[in-house]
Amino acid sequence: MKGRPNLYQDNELILKAQELFWEKGYNATSLADLSKATGAGAGSLYNTFKGGKKELFKKSLRQRREDFDDFKWKVEKSDHPIQLIKDFFISVAVASEKAHMKGCIVANTLIEMTFVDDELENEAVEILKETEKLYTSVITKEQQSGNIKSKLPADSLGKFLITLWCGINSLRRMYPNEKILRQQIELQLKILD
Known part of the structure; x- marks a missing residue:
């Protein structure tokens, strides 16, 4: 070049x-x-x-943030934002085996950089917190509309989805299997019914 x-x-x-x-x-x-x-x-x-x-x-991390911004825009414009979020999680189950082994670059960065590089750790934390904020906002609106029956606080459910995301990115390495992943993800997402 x-x-x-x-x-x-x-x-x-x-x-x-x-x-x-x-x-x-x-x-x-x-x-x-x-x-x-x-x-x-x-x-x-x-x-x-x-x-x-x-x-x-x-x-590279900022590029992932740009992808998040695209997702955020779609969720905010959607008539069924909870379904869009659920579909996003379910899409993990049908990813390739290579994608399963890679996991999530943001979650990976958080784990790798804790105690190593505060700046890169904080960059990953910020992306995950922005995602949590989006989830919490959508859940709040959907609870107020009666589309989510759970009475758990929206901020707790937002954190739950981040916990689920980080957990899935370990589980998919253990079980890179669509059936197992779909079952586990759908089970966890019942909290948003």
């Missing part, structure tokens, strides 16, 4: 790097791994991402 990559190429690099970080984690990913995966030399990577590997990793 000659010269400085353009914005499109930068985004392409981020997605390629994200895939590698997702599979190996931050610490196990070397600059040589990133160069090989992205096709960019070490010099190009450092010229493009002045903060080096850490900046590239942060941009």
